[in-house]
Amino acid sequence: MGEEVKLFATWASAFSRRVEIALKLKGVEYEYFEEDLQNKSDLLLKYNPVHKKIPVLVHNGKPIAESVVILEYIDETWKGFPLLPKDPYQRAMARFWAKFIEEKCMPALFKCAGTEDREKAVEEACELLKLLENELMDKKFFGGENIGFVDIVADFVGGYWLRYFQETVGLKILTREKLPKLCEWSDEFVNHVVIKETLPPRDKLIALFHTRFGPKP
Template identity: 60%
Template structure:
């Protein structure tokens, strides 16, 4: 019996795209279903009734949700081209840095896009401190995973791609060659890889979408 693998996602979601990247790196065939989050499909609600969001990976009828959980499931189910280190200690470290990006860096980046100028300045200073810590972990390596893309690199594509678009719109350079040369070099190397390119949203469409989202959020938070 052939395996059935479906991925419910949206084109602009870094969380969906990181799952796609893992599947492509492992060469796993899957069916992709594009979701409209303003008009969620019955399947999405059925497979992820608690959060009702993407990504959702459905393997032989069984749903797995939350991108970090999905990445680990993919790695444990399909053993070829491992994305997590084999050594238990190194695997624990990879999980730590993934959570660092997810729970420390990402919320601050979201805050920076929705803040007034004065607050934005403070948030950006905090962001720079965290990015410096992340750069220290990468220093001396081609990728967070060592010589090839690994779990942390997949999670960190949000910095390599989505941050680049956002920083252009809000006028704050989060990752520049001058401030973070190691991260900047990693971004260029990462974006030159074919499977990564396949998972990057179309630039103009992405820019227009993010700009509209930021403007709508600022309008909503503006004093009436």
């Protein structure tokens, strides 16, 4: 059966890269459409009329929006390389930590870019990441020996985004002193063959962060 898989995304988005990572791990061929978020395409607005955001996966003409929802759809549709555990309790725990990253960690990290009470914001973000680190324990990945659902959702932390975000803003959040296990996991993550070919170009991302978050003249 011929399948048509399209991904509407943008190169700098950790949310977009989540979907690309999942598709590549599963070995799914797809057509990529780079979106200009300042001038969104008619197709993006058609496929995601509710949020009008990327990423959007279109499978045989049917659109799915929101990166975590897309990851679950990919896992249920293509059976190779499971992202979520088979055990119902472990699946529930994976969803719990994914939600924790989405609703707690990500907002706390973005808050660190603000100028008001930055020290407190960094402290709060580190406390949340410590909880995430405790869940990792001594595993190579959150999914065990292989990258799984939680690892992919945590790509902002494990990939280049947080590294260069904190460098640009002048913060110390993900450091070996504060979060040694999470740093080890991050190293494993970026050195994985699929992640390497999926992460955005380092120089391009650093330049973007300097534009958005760097010191203003």
